[in-house]
Amino acid sequence: MADADASPPQAGEPISEQEALRRLRQSEDSSQQYYGAWWLGRMRSQHPEAVPLLQQALRRRRARDSGEGVEENAVARNAARALGKLAPAAQAAIPDLLDTLQDGDDGLREAAARALGQLAASEAIEALCERLASGPAVAGAQQANSPRLVEPCEALLEALGDIGVNEPRVLAVVKPFLGHESPLIRSAAARTLLQLSGEARWGELLVDLLDHPQLQVRHAALMDLGAAGWRPGFQAIAATLAENSLKLIALRGLVEQGSGDPGDEALLAYMDTLL
Amino acid sequence: MSQVSLVAARIAALQQAGSALALLQATQELASCADASAAPVLVEVLGFNNPGAAVAAVKGLISLGPAAVEALLQLDPVNYGARAWAVRALAGIGDVRGLELLLDALGSDVAASVRRAAAKGLGQLQLDELPPDQKQDVQGQCLGALLAATSDGEWVVRYAVAVGLELLAAGLPAGSPERQQAQQGLLTLQEAADGTPPVVQRRAKLALSRLELQ
Structure with missing residues (x-):
C-alpha cells in the first residue's frame, strides 16, 4: 500500500507496535532496531515509550570510523527521522537532536536538522x-x-x-x-x-527552476513551492514537465500552506484533473 | 492518403521508432488519428516502459472511448507497468466493462498512483444505458470499494476516494440508502481524524456541500 518513497528500509512482515518497541529496545541486532525505529515514525506511534526509546537510540550513535561498521549510526539516523515524524509529541528530544547536530557524521546532522525543522524548534x-x-x-x-x-x-x-x-x-x-x-x-x-x-522574488526564483532541464531540479522546485504554499506559482506548477504525483504533492502544499488567489476551489478542481 | 492507409503508415512508423523521442512523436501522431484500429497498437505502447509515450497513448485511448476497451482488457495481466497505464485509460473512458479491473486496482494495487486513478474511475462509470437492476448492482460494487478505500494508507488515494464518492453519489437517487452511505464516507474523510491531511478534509467538505445543493 505504499509508493517507493514510503516503503520500509528493508523487507519485513507487518508488525505490531509492541513488536516495534521490542525491536528497538533490544540491542543484539541493530538491523532489528533500524526497522523498529522506522516503524514507530512511519506509523506515528503515540506510545509513551516511543520517544524515550528513540532518544536512547540517538545517544547510542558512534563516532564515524570509515574502517568500522556504522550500524549504530544507521539506527540513530532512523531514530532522528522518526522523532521528526512524531512532532510535536517529540519535544522532549530537542536537546538530544541539538547534540546530534554537532556530530561528526554529516548524514546524522542532516537527519537531526530535518527533525528539528519538523519540531519547529526555535532553540535550534x-x-x-x-x-x-x-x-x-x-x-x-x-x-x-x-x-x-x-x-x-x-x-x-x-x-x-x-x-x-x-x-x-x-x-x-x-x-x-x-x-x-x-x-x-x-x-x-x-x-x-x-x-x-513571503516576498514574491523568492517564489519567482523557484518558478524559474521549474524550467530546469534536469528532472531532479524540477522535482525539488515543485516540492519547495508546495512547502512554501506559494499560490502565485500555480500556473507554472500546472505547466511543469513532471509526473502528476509530484504536482499533486505541490498543490496540496498550496492548499494547506497558502492563501489568496487562486482560491481553494480552483486548486482542488485542478487536483481532480491530475488523478 | 485514405484514412486506412494513413493509420497503417503511422502504425508502421511507430513500430520502427528507434529512440524514446521518436516513439513519443509516433505515438502522438497515431493517437491523433482518432481511429479505433489504432487501439491495439496504442495498448502495446503502454508496455514499452516509456512514460512520455504511455501518457500520449493513454490520452489517445481515452479519446477513442468505448472503442478502446476491448484492446485494453486483452492486456497481459503480468505486465505490471502496462496494467497501471491501462487502469488510467479505463478510468478515463468510464466504460462499465472496466469495472473488474478498476475494483481490483483500487483494492490491491501496490502503487498509490494506480489506486488513485481507479478511485476516480469508479466514480465516473457511464451507467445510464444499463438496465436499472444492473445499474444498481454496479453502483453498489463501486460504493463498497470506495468506502473500503476511505482508510487507504496514502493521502492521495483518500483524496481520490472523496472525488469518486462525490461523482458516484451525484448519480444516486436522493434519500436512497446508498447515497446516504456515500455521504457518510465523505463525512468520515471530512473529520480531522488522525493522519487525514487538511487537503483531504477540504475536498470531502466541498463534495458534501455540492451534494447538499443538488
Whole structure:
C-alpha cells in the first residue's frame, strides 16, 4: 500500500507496535532496531515509550570510523527521522537532536536538522546558522572524497524555513546560498527565504527552476513551492514537465500552506484533473 | 492518403521508432488519428516502459472511448507497468466493462498512483444505458470499494476516494440508502481524524456541500 518513497528500509512482515518497541529496545541486532525505529515514525506511534526509546537510540550513535561498521549510526539516523515524524509529541528530544547536530557524521546532522525543522524548534536556530555561516564556499563545498557537501546544506536551510523565525541574522546566513553552484541548494535557499519573508522574488526564483532541464531540479522546485504554499506559482506548477504525483504533492502544499488567489476551489478542481 | 492507409503508415512508423523521442512523436501522431484500429497498437505502447509515450497513448485511448476497451482488457495481466497505464485509460473512458479491473486496482494495487486513478474511475462509470437492476448492482460494487478505500494508507488515494464518492453519489437517487452511505464516507474523510491531511478534509467538505445543493 505504499509508493517507493514510503516503503520500509528493508523487507519485513507487518508488525505490531509492541513488536516495534521490542525491536528497538533490544540491542543484539541493530538491523532489528533500524526497522523498529522506522516503524514507530512511519506509523506515528503515540506510545509513551516511543520517544524515550528513540532518544536512547540517538545517544547510542558512534563516532564515524570509515574502517568500522556504522550500524549504530544507521539506527540513530532512523531514530532522528522518526522523532521528526512524531512532532510535536517529540519535544522532549530537542536537546538530544541539538547534540546530534554537532556530530561528526554529516548524514546524522542532516537527519537531526530535518527533525528539528519538523519540531519547529526555535532553540535550534543558532546552531543551524553557525553550521551555515561559512557560506557556499566552505559549508557548501564538496567533501574531498565524496559528492556530499561539507555541511548538509539543503537540510539545514530547510530547517530554518520550517522553524519560520524571520530575523535578519537568519536571512543573512541563508541569502549567500542563492549563489551556490547546485540548483538544488539554490532552490532550498529560495524556499526558506520565501517561507520566512513571503516576498514574491523568492517564489519567482523557484518558478524559474521549474524550467530546469534536469528532472531532479524540477522535482525539488515543485516540492519547495508546495512547502512554501506559494499560490502565485500555480500556473507554472500546472505547466511543469513532471509526473502528476509530484504536482499533486505541490498543490496540496498550496492548499494547506497558502492563501489568496487562486482560491481553494480552483486548486482542488485542478487536483481532480491530475488523478 | 485514405484514412486506412494513413493509420497503417503511422502504425508502421511507430513500430520502427528507434529512440524514446521518436516513439513519443509516433505515438502522438497515431493517437491523433482518432481511429479505433489504432487501439491495439496504442495498448502495446503502454508496455514499452516509456512514460512520455504511455501518457500520449493513454490520452489517445481515452479519446477513442468505448472503442478502446476491448484492446485494453486483452492486456497481459503480468505486465505490471502496462496494467497501471491501462487502469488510467479505463478510468478515463468510464466504460462499465472496466469495472473488474478498476475494483481490483483500487483494492490491491501496490502503487498509490494506480489506486488513485481507479478511485476516480469508479466514480465516473457511464451507467445510464444499463438496465436499472444492473445499474444498481454496479453502483453498489463501486460504493463498497470506495468506502473500503476511505482508510487507504496514502493521502492521495483518500483524496481520490472523496472525488469518486462525490461523482458516484451525484448519480444516486436522493434519500436512497446508498447515497446516504456515500455521504457518510465523505463525512468520515471530512473529520480531522488522525493522519487525514487538511487537503483531504477540504475536498470531502466541498463534495458534501455540492451534494447538499443538488
